[in-house]
Amino acid sequence: MAARLATVTETPSRSTKAEQTRQSIIDAAMRLFRSGGYDQATMRAIADEAGVSVGNAYYYFSSKEHLIQAYYDQIQHAHADAAEIPLAGETDFTGRLRGVLLAWVDVAEPYHEFAGKFFKNAAEPSSPLSPFSEESAAAREAAIQLHRRVVDGSDLKLAKDLRAELPELLWLLQMGIVLFWVHDTSPGQRQTRDLVDQSVPIIDRMLRLARLPGVRGVVDDVVGLIRLISPS
Amino acid sequence: MAARLATVTETPSRSTKAEQTRQSIIDAAMRLFRSGGYDQATMRAIADEAGVSVGNAYYYFSSKEHLIQAYYDQIQHAHADAAEIPLAGETDFTGRLRGVLLAWVDVAEPYHEFAGKFFKNAAEPSSPLSPFSEESAAAREAAIQLHRRVVDGSDLKLAKDLRAELPELLWLLQMGIVLFWVHDTSPGQRQTRDLVDQSVPIIDRMLRLARLPGVRGVVDDVVGLIRLISPS
């Protein structure tokens, strides 16, 4: 920490004292979540680790959940980065989708033990951590945007309105996979990876089927239904 | 409460002191959950209302979650009862499914405010309240059995293996509806009722489609996948 002592002449405009405190609290929380899991990372321990008082931590984060949200955002960003690899090198729809979904499993793996506790809080409808909440709108939109790139960069042939709605459907698929993943206790979350491997080709075949005359009507209805229930 | 004093000569074999205490704790919890919502129903308040000490409540229920499970079971039973009406009077598949799903919304309505908090606890994978947990196996099996009756008593024509798996799929549908319902803040949960009304005909049409030659293969794969991931 001694190495951190400020080169005083540097303009402090970009990192005021307050910003430093805020960041040190996030950093301390990260360290404790990683090393000791969720239960060890009490607000008192986080404050201690950051070298501030409990009340001060609450000055910057109005609840423990808001502090955890930083963790959540970090996974999102790491996923977006990791997803670049399959998105850059693939044009096949199944390859792109599989790549993006498995990238999430890879990125999230270190957080798996922690995820159960996170998930618990995220499940409460009134929680800002809920994937359907107002506060998560930005993160949700970013995730949907990622799936839009999966679709747009692929050679998939689809009806216009289904193509427009597909990213949101793929996001719902991802939520389902996350739900499974949270409950997956197999080493390395192998079962979730198997689920992805098996789901993707099925999705692909269903989408091809959607062009059949008899099927098309039902698909339109499903799209209409999703549009009805999706948060927006 | 004075009216409760025991007619002493009665054989106490069926309700020992312990059983009475246990029941009075459940009853007190029910009363407080109903009147004051989840936050008011602290373990101390429950114990007070039941006329026992906090520690005693924990002697019978190893956590607040286990106490809540009694609540959960009560909804299940009420749903099973309410579902008898549509199950007795309908042979049309859509009518039966719609009736059973709406019966759930009706039965669960008084618990809606409470459900968010319950849901939060149920979401944690390690929680006994999780619908996928070991402890919930009995309740889960009962719910699937209910959907088996929806299918068996209907005039639905289906391939054998899909028919065998359909109750479990319908249970998953119900879990999805519950997820939506928890987030549904519309008065009387009207949006959830609309969702049921619109979903059921779509499900019906999809099942009819499943007999088409080109579609059948995908359906088989989906069934295989569900079989892979379902808890059992």
Next chain:
DNA sequence: AGTCAGAGTTGAACACGTTCAAATATCGGA
């Protein structure tokens, strides 16, 4: 009737997330 192991019961104590009145630090303007 007397005994005693175990069931049942108690309430103080613990650690947690959170709040808040009070203390202190910061910084632009006189």
Next chain:
DNA sequence: TCCGATATTTGAACGTGTTCAACTCTGACT
């Protein structure tokens, strides 16, 4: 340079779910 308003920081205190050593009661056996 000093002032005052505002931003930041403190730690004791609250109510929560949960634990536990100690206590009382019950009922089966001598």
